[in-house]
Amino acid sequence: MNITGFPYLGRMNMKTSDRLAAIPMSGIRKMFDLAGPGSINLGLGEPDLAPPQAAIDGMCEASRAGKNKYAPTAGIPELRNAVAERFSRFGPLTGQNIIITPSGSTALLEATQSFVDPGDEVLVPSPGFVIYAPHAKLAGGIPVEYRLTEGDFQPDLEDIQAKITPRTKMIIVNTPTNPTGGVITKEIRDALADLAADRHIMILADEVYCEFIYEGKHESFLPYLDRALVVNGFSKMMAVTGWRMGFIAANPECMEALIKMQYHVCASPNMPAMYGVLAALPGIDPYLDRARQVFRARRDLITKRINEIDGMHLMPPRGAFYAFPSFDLKMSSQELANRLAKNGLICTPGSAFGGYGEKHLRFSYAASEEKINTGMDILASTMKQLRGQGL
Ligand SMILES: Cc1ncc(COP(=O)(O)O)c(C=O)c1O
Known part of the structure; x- marks a missing residue:
């Protein structure tokens, strides 16, 4: 592609280095591009709390x-x-x-x-x-x-x-x-x-x-x-x-x-x-005590909601703010994450985290309980629908 006003562009050797070319774009960023307006985003790995x-x-x-x-x-x-x-x-x-x-x-x-x-x-x-x-x-x-x-x-x-x-x-x-x-x-x-x-x-x-x-x-x-x-x-x-x-x-x-x-x-x-x-x-300790209290309640909520879904399993995560449940559908984590994105829930396919991440999804619970509940409603209905189709 050439851009008007840049006559040498395309004729220059501006090829990226082989080292960079060998690396794919992060699978987390790719999912954000799929997010429609009003989607519930449980893909973000950053606390939603205010700083001290x-x-x-x-x-x-x-x-x-x-x-x-x-x-x-x-x-x-x-x-x-x-x-x-x-x-x-x-x-x-x-x-x-x-x-x-x-x-x-x-x-x-x-x-x-x-x-x-x-x-x-x-x-x-x-x-x-x-x-x-x-x-x-x-x-x-x-x-x-x-x-x-x-x-x-x-x-x-x-x-x-x-x-x-x-x-x-x-x-x-x-x-x-x-x-x-x-x-x-x-x-x-x-x-x-x-x-x-x-x-x-x-x-x-x-x-x-x-x-x-x-x-x-x-x-x-x-x-x-x-x-x-x-x-x-x-x-x-x-x-x-x-x-x-x-x-x-x-x-x-x-x-x-x-x-x-x-x-x-x-x-x-x-x-x-x-x-x-x-x-x-x-x-910092009182701030962190409160943050842990908030995240622990969200962790308990998301663990309970996920384990209520047929075909999904999660051992309560002990740290950080991510849930990484397994699922038993006959489809890849990328396909399932795409389907969820279409239904308004952004998460990250397990395959984005390496070869042993397949058959899992990652949900960040650095989000309000309201968002977690709405996201889990979408997950439950999507899983039910896909299982109903024999997938
Ligand atoms: C495991 C892990 N290490 C390191 C980082 C980098 O964090 P930052 O660059 O914001 O300090 C992250 C960010 O998500 C992470 O999840």
């Missing part, structure tokens, strides 16, 4: 006070120290172990760009968050999917062991997980850490949902910084997805590499947003 007021005030005050310039590449020391203090309940940390990043997504990208070489294999969870495999590919690596067990969605250790080769460089682990809501047990966390040490494979742990656990407790990889990088972020914790604020915890050698990478990616994180997070973080 202290965060907004802190950011605005910092900006008004002239803090609008580049920051130190690893982030302002006050925030690095505050993060270390809050998360040292999981493992020994100082501010020197923390780099503030422009989002959890960027943290994950910087981690793979810093440690994955062309030809390295990266074990990624399946079903798993949609950017892990693309990030491995963008670094020239080869993503290899490992299975999460059905129902409780734990990393399948036997499958991981079977897939380790001399080229395996990194295992990505996510707890609590998107899309399943699974929360890793202490036994599996420790076994993975031992396996990583035995086989000299680094772990990249994504813990961005660690504050959203409704049963059990968070088993962080922070005690294992000798073999793991731990990514976390403020998007979900403070409902500030638009601020793009995250962090990585790492040992001093890895930290040096990450700071070098971040300098070349963005020079520094967003200065006023760092002050906003800093203003809210020390007093």
Whole structure:
């Protein structure tokens, strides 16, 4: 296609890189394009709560006070120290172990760009968050999917062991997980850490949902910084997805590499947003208690509604804000999600999260109970209709 006024367009070699061309567009975004007006959207992975007021005030005050310039590449020391203090309940940390990043997504990208070489294999969870495999590919690596067990969605250790080769460089682990809501047990966390040490494979742990656990407790990889990088972020914790604020915890050698990478990616994180997070973080617990209360009630509602539907099954998700039920129709998750979109309900097909995600749908319950109920009415009637047709 040519555009009037751009005579050279089409004659220039503006072909995208092979690395980018090898990556499909996210299956989550594709579903949003299908949304008609008035659709119920249970596809969004962002809290619908307001951020803590202290965060907004802190950011605005910092900006008004002239803090609008580049920051130190690893982030302002006050925030690095505050993060270390809050998360040292999981493992020994100082501010020197923390780099503030422009989002959890960027943290994950910087981690793979810093440690994955062309030809390295990266074990990624399946079903798993949609950017892990693309990030491995963008670094020239080869993503290899490992299975999460059905129902409780734990990393399948036997499958991981079977897939380790001399080229395996990194295992990505996510707890609590998107899309399943699974929360890793202490036994599996420790076994993975031992396996990583035995086989000299680094772990990249994504813990961005660690504050959203409704049963059990968070088993962080922070005690294992000798073999793991731990990514976390403020998007979900403070409902500030638009601020793009995250962090990585790492040992001093890895930290040096990450700071070098971040300098070349963005020079520094967003200065006023760092002050906003800093203003809210020390007093965040009452806010999080309330958020967990809201999400737990929604989780109970969506679990009950889904399990009332013939042909669908869901074990109560223990963390994050996603439900990932299985279904028994003779159609793919993409076909079922398309049918639901036509009937006014947006969700994400399980296949968007990897080869082991098929025969599932992902619903985000970061939405009001009213929306969840209306969405579940559409799901129930669509399932009934499809089963009636013998599908
Ligand atoms: C598992 C997981 N990790 C990381 C992220 C990235 O979050 P952000 O880039 O907003 O910090 C998300 C966002 O949905 C996620 O679900």
